[in-house]
Amino acid sequence: MKKWIIMLLTVVLGVIGLSGCSDNDAASGGGKDGKVEITYGFWDKKQVPAIEEIIKLFNEKYPDIQVKTEITPYGQYFQKLETAATGGALPDVLWMNGAHVVQYAEGKVILPLSEMAEKDNYSLENYPESLIDLYTVGGDIYGIPKDYDTTGLWYNKKIFDEAGVSYPDETWDWEKLKEAAKQLTDKEKGIWGYAALMGNQGGYYDFIWQNGGYIISEDGKSAGFDQPEAIEALGYNVSFIKEGLSPTQAQMTETAASELFSSGKIAMMFDGPWMVPEYKKNPDLDVAVVPQGKKRAVSIHGLSNVISSNTKHKEEAWKFVQFLGSKEAAEVYAKTGTVIPAFNGTQDAWKESVPNLNLQAFIDGAEYSVPLPSVEKTGEIWQYETDVLKKAWSEEISIEEAAEELTKKANEALSK
Amino acid sequence: MKVSNLAKTRKRSDYFWAYLMIAPTMLGLFIFYLWPIAQNFYFSFTEWGAFGQYEWTGLDNYKRLLEDAALLQAFKNTSIYIIFTVPIGIFLSIVVAVLLNQNIKGKSIYRTLYFLPVITMPAAIAMVWKWLYNADYGMFNYLLSLVGIEGPQWVSDPKIALYSIIAVAIWSGIGYNMVIFLSGLQGIPKMYYEAAEIDGAGPVTVFFKITLPLLSPVIFFVSIMSLIGAFQVFDLIFMMIGKSSTALESTQSIVYLFYQHAFVLNDKGYAAAIAVLLLAVILIITAIQMVLQKKWVHYD
Numbered sequence: 071m072k073k074w075i076i077m078l079l080t081v082v083l084g085v086i087g088l089s090g091c092s093d094n095d096a097a098s099g100g101g102k103d104g105k106v107e108i109t110y111g112f113w114d115k116k117q118v119p120a121i122e123e124i125i126k127l128f129n130e131k132y133p134d135i136q137v138k139t140e141i142t143p144y145g146q147y148f149q150k151l152e153t154a155a156t157g158g159a160l161p162d163v164l165w166m167n168g169a170h171v172v173q174y175a176e177g178k179v180i181l182p183l184s185e186m187a188e189k190d191n192y193s194l195e196n197y198p199e200s201l202i203d204l205y206t207v208g209g210d211i212y213g214i215p216k217d218y219d220t221t222g223l224w225y226n227k228k229i230f231d232e233a234g235v236s237y238p239d240e241t242w243d244w245e246k247l248k249e250a251a252k253q254l255t256d257k258e259k260g261i262w263g264y265a266a267l268m269g270n271q272g273g274y275y276d277f278i279w280q281n282g283g284y285i286i287s288e289d290g291k292s293a294g295f296d297q298p299e300a301i302e303a304l305g306y307n308v309s310f311i312k313e314g315l316s317p318t319q320a321q322m323t324e325t326a327a328s329e330l331f332s333s334g335k336i337a338m339m340f341d342g343p344w345m346v347p348e349y350k351k352n353p354d355l356d357v358a359v360v361p362q363g364k365k366r367a368v369s370i371h372g373l374s375n376v377i378s379s380n381t382k383h384k385e386e387a388w389k390f391v392q393f394l395g396s397k398e399a400a401e402v403y404a405k406t407g408t409v410i411p412a413f414n415g416t417q418d419a420w421k422e423s424v425p426n427l428n429l430q431a432f433i434d435g436a437e438y439s440v441p442l443p444s445v446e447k448t449g450e451i452w453q454y455e456t457d458v459l460k461k462a463w464s465e466e467i468s469i470e471e472a473a474e475e476l477t478k479k480a481n482e483a484l485s486k
Numbered sequence: 487m488k489v490s491n492l493a494k495t496r497k498r499s500d501y502f503w504a505y506l507m508i509a510p511t512m513l514g515l516f517i518f519y520l521w522p523i524a525q526n527f528y529f530s531f532t533e534w535g536a537f538g539q540y541e542w543t544g545l546d547n548y549k550r551l552l553e554d555a556a557l558l559q560a561f562k563n564t565s566i567y568i569i570f571t572v573p574i575g576i577f578l579s580i581v582v583a584v585l586l587n588q589n590i591k592g593k594s595i596y597r598t599l600y601f602l603p604v605i606t607m608p609a610a611i612a613m614v615w616k617w618l619y620n621a622d623y624g625m626f627n628y629l630l631s632l633v634g635i636e637g638p639q640w641v642s643d644p645k646i647a648l649y650s651i652i653a654v655a656i657w658s659g660i661g662y663n664m665v666i667f668l669s670g671l672q673g674i675p676k677m678y679y680e681a682a683e684i685d686g687a688g689p690v691t692v693f694f695k696i697t698l699p700l701l702s703p704v705i706f707f708v709s710i711m712s713l714i715g716a717f718q719v720f721d722l723i724f725m726m727i728g729k730s731s732t733a734l735e736s737t738q739s740i741v742y743l744f745y746q747h748a749f750v751l752n753d754k755g756y757a758a759a760i761a762v763l764l765l766a767v768i769l770i771i772t773a774i775q776m777v778l779q780k781k782w783v784h785y786d
Contacts, residue, residue, distance in 0.1 A: 149750060152752060155538075156537050156538035176536075319730075319732060320621075320642035320731070320733075321622070323642050323731040324621045325620060450751060450752075453751060456730050460730050460731070461732070463732075
């Protein structure tokens with residue numbers, strides 16, 4: 071008889087072991103002490119201090135809602151979300167970008183917020199209109215904007231001084247950028263004038279727009295990489311590498327350009343305001359508006375907070391999202407200098423948070439900015455851009471060939 | 487009559503207990519291995535949209551497999567990886583195991599050192615080696631620069647990136663195989679060596695005539711396991727080769743391609759077909775090894 075009991079125990083324990091993980095979920099959701107726990111998913115580690123402070127403020131108001139943060143690096147963020155969404159296990163509240171919002175909204179894995187906003191008299195007029203548009207799909211708003219970013223021309227004052235070149239300003243254009251890059255490049259010291267990054271936002275998108283080209287046509291059915299304006303812009307990008315003014319594509323994958331830049335190996339590069347927390351520690355660095363091409367243009371993009379449709383705590387999640395979009399939260403972001411808060415009127419506080427950098431450059435950029443294209447297949451097209459353009463950046467194939475191949479792949483994705 | 491009945495009930499209850507004992511493991515095996523395999527097979531006949539919607543497309547994915555140049559390249563990369571890592575890895579671990587089976591000073595320290603990479607996470611290994619390999623700041627190129635050689639871009643140059651990964655794979659695999667070989671070596675009776683000594687055989691003859699044949703069942707086991715492992719290489723490539731690296735095409739393995747389709751391009755049906763193909767290839771090669779073993783593996 072005794073043997074029998076031991077056997078049974080073995081089996082039962084085995085089964086309990088298997089289901090152990092789901093036990094925890096139930097406990098946290100039920101709330102033994104009346105507390106509800108919601109999860110908040112995002113990707114940028116640099117923003118953790120600001121987010122922690124916001125959660126602390128949130129808990130002063132709502133002590134019964136606990137927020138658990140889940141950080142996933144951007145490289146894996148959307149892959150993890152896709153899997154989690156398929157299994158109905160998204161975080162309750164999460165970051166969304168313009169490239170994926172249409173797909174997620176149409177896939178019905180995130181909640182439309184218009185109704186709840188109306189009920190609570192939550193005003194969407196506090197945010198730049200372009201950002202509200204970006205997160206409006208089929209007439210419904212899906213995300214409350216949290217920040218926005220444009221591109222700036224970061225530069226190293228020390229390298230400029232040593233080469234006797236004057237600092238970049240709003241008079242700069244493509245020609246001047248090239249000329250300065252030539253003067254600043256110093257092969258012996260291992261200094262490159264400019265980093266021709268293979269990135270879309272703050273890279274070839276900005277140049278294509280400045281040259282009068284487009285990425286995705288107005289009707290959302292075709293890509294514009296093979297248009298003459300785009301080919302010329304891509305060629306201008308790669309010419310820095312060809313002429314030895316920029317590290318090669320291989321060198322920039324070995325060591326990230328931002329690392330080369332902050333260690334004084336690169337004189338100028340395009341990058342966003344999200345680098346402020348990192349670059350502000352280095353007194354040699356400053357930022358200016360990006361040079362103009364045929365016209366002035368930079369990409370603008372902003373993130374928003376969305377609610378997953380599988381959340382068990384819709385009310386609590388909405389309260390948290392409202393708080394994340396509030397002036398109070400924007401001021402925390404502004405103060406810590408992390409990103410440009412989207413809440414209108416808090417940008418000045420952001421600018422003043424780091425007085426040694428000319429952060430006005432990013433705010434100025436918003437005036438002539440172009441939003442990142444957003445269609446259902448944006449994520450897939452981004453992948454093709456990386457796959458194909460890296461061959462042009464490493465001079466394996468010509469710009470024309472790359473543009474043709476990329477346009478073909480992108481058009482295929484768009485027609486699906 | 488009565489006796490045989492008793493034996494029968496006795497036997498039946500034995501079976502019952504036996505099955506009950508292995509039930510937890512069987513359950514786990516079914517839930518975590520067999521069921522996913524069956525599902526994967528089913529999904530290989532489907533095409534996926536966003537968020538888990540899929541439709542039946544029959545053999546479409548398999549037709550695509552035949553025309554996919556990237557898949558061919560991935561098979562080529564994986565083959566090169568296998569051809570280098572498996573034989574060299576086995577050879578080096580036998581050498582190390584034989585050396586560490588002698589009576590040398592600090593034997594256990596050496597054994598620990600060789601085994602350390604096995605208990606380290608592959609991601610951590612990849613990160614450390616990535617920095618050793620770094621063209622600008624890495625140790626290898628620094629050492630080369632001391633003797634006036636400008637080192638290559640170990641993990642970004644498409645021509646050598648795969649071999650850089652192979653070197654790490656061999657290095658991190660030696661310890662694991664070494665432990666298995668060590669236990670195999672210790673299972674060889676001492677009297678054979680004593681007899682060989684009396685007959686006047688040198689160490690090389692002893693190694694080839696006694697050690698190697700008696701170790702052959704262990705070599706066989708290790709070669710099957712490392713071959714299967716090598717076919718599934720993913721983590722080192724994923725960690726060491728950047729997504730926008732020009733060396734990606736010349737290093738990506740079959741599993742990397744699977745990952746790319748399944749989780750980056752969200753083309754899960756096609757990814758499932760790649761997995762089925764990989765399973766078939768591994769099965770065939772393992773079967774060939776099973777047949778060939780009769781020629782060289784000595785079980786007594």
